[in-house]
Amino acid sequence: MNEYPNIAVIGPGAMGEAIIAGLLRNGLKTPKQIYASGPLIDRGKEIGERYGVHSIHDNKEAVKSAGVVILSVKPQTINQVLADLHGCIPQDALVFSIVAGVTIEMISRGLAHDAVVRAMPNTPAQIGEGITVWTDSAAVNDRQRELARMVLSALGEEVYVDDESYLDMATALSGSGPAYVFLFMEAMIDAGVHLGFSRRISEELVMQTIRGSVNYFDKKRHHPAELRNEVTSPAGTSAAALYYLEKAGFRTAISRAVWAAYERCVELGKGRNSQMPENM
Known part of the structure; x- marks a missing residue:
């Protein structure tokens, strides 16, 4: 090249x-x-x-x-x-x-x-x-x-x-996306430490769980809801955890966070456009 x-x-x-x-x-x-x-x-x-x-x-x-x-x-x-x-x-x-x-x-x-x-x-x-x-x-x-x-x-x-408008959407979803994933990882790791694991072991468990889950989704290519159901037994531990997450507004919080990032990206673009020097 x-x-x-x-x-x-x-x-x-x-x-x-x-x-x-x-x-x-x-x-x-x-x-x-x-x-x-x-x-x-x-x-x-x-x-x-x-x-x-x-x-x-x-x-x-x-x-x-x-x-x-x-x-x-x-x-x-x-x-x-x-x-x-x-x-x-x-x-x-x-x-x-x-x-x-x-x-x-x-x-x-x-x-x-x-x-x-x-x-x-x-x-x-x-x-x-x-x-x-x-x-x-x-x-x-x-x-x-x-x-x-x-x-x-x-x-x-x-x-x-x-369509250039997709770039602002991508900024909110995939551009800022790693920050959401890292926050989720941090919360899970801290929860593991709270349970009694050392931070090293908790980090290892969380990291491989996320890596394996992503690879599993990539290989199966089923809807995420189907894969979630595979690990959710009636009245089981996953069901209890998911019930709490839904009650706490987890899904809505993620959606609103992505939308907030999108709105901020649009605002930044408009703000800079209005500040452009006249000779530009």
């Missing part, structure tokens, strides 16, 4: 590093084809030493010879980054954004560049086990779409959608 152009990663944080590591791990790029640019000198030095990539602190310099420009900055800094790179993206380059809540229209207008992919990965992408929902602008051609899939292949699975 080395015939593809250089890649510039603007914002080599956790997800930016995940992309860099994935591209190198899968042999899709060489270190010398990757430029990482960010404001933190120590972080840049760390990334450069760990992966052998070019680490610089000038966004304009980073994108100068790039065929793919990946925006992986915090949402709070996107206006500054867009202003800095306005009109600087090479004409044939693809802009690839993983910034939550920032629309394709905003990125395109902010950079004065039409070929834009917007994607929402999640944190398991850091070990190549993520799921990414993505879409693109009308200006993205077949070759650029192939470049986008190359980047996504370094993160795990991918799902293409033709």
Whole structure:
């Protein structure tokens, strides 16, 4: 895949590093084809030493010879980054954004560049086990779409959608989803400790229970309710626990939490749109 152009990663944080590591791990790029640019000198030095990539602190310099420009900055800094790179993206380059809540229209207008992919990965992408929902602008051609899939292949699975509104939904469901799972794990582990297990044993029991349950669902492909019924005997322990969870509003709480995340994502996008500088 080395015939593809250089890649510039603007914002080599956790997800930016995940992309860099994935591209190198899968042999899709060489270190010398990757430029990482960010404001933190120590972080840049760390990334450069760990992966052998070019680490610089000038966004304009980073994108100068790039065929793919990946925006992986915090949402709070996107206006500054867009202003800095306005009109600087090479004409044939693809802009690839993983910034939550920032629309394709905003990125395109902010950079004065039409070929834009917007994607929402999640944190398991850091070990190549993520799921990414993505879409693109009308200006993205077949070759650029192939470049986008190359980047996504370094993160795990991918799902293409033709309606950008699904990206905000994905942010709430799969993007924020690991946080819900980790909270659930934490609660189960703490419950195990409360019962009398050591924290180490409780963590092992919970981790394998969740891993095994997911793999079992993946293999059986039955409705989750059917699988739940398999382990729920009449008047048994699981029935008692599930009754309490339903009474406590567990199912409703999850649904409302996902909806709250979705609303927040939409709010963030609207808020940033209204703050765009006039020259963008």
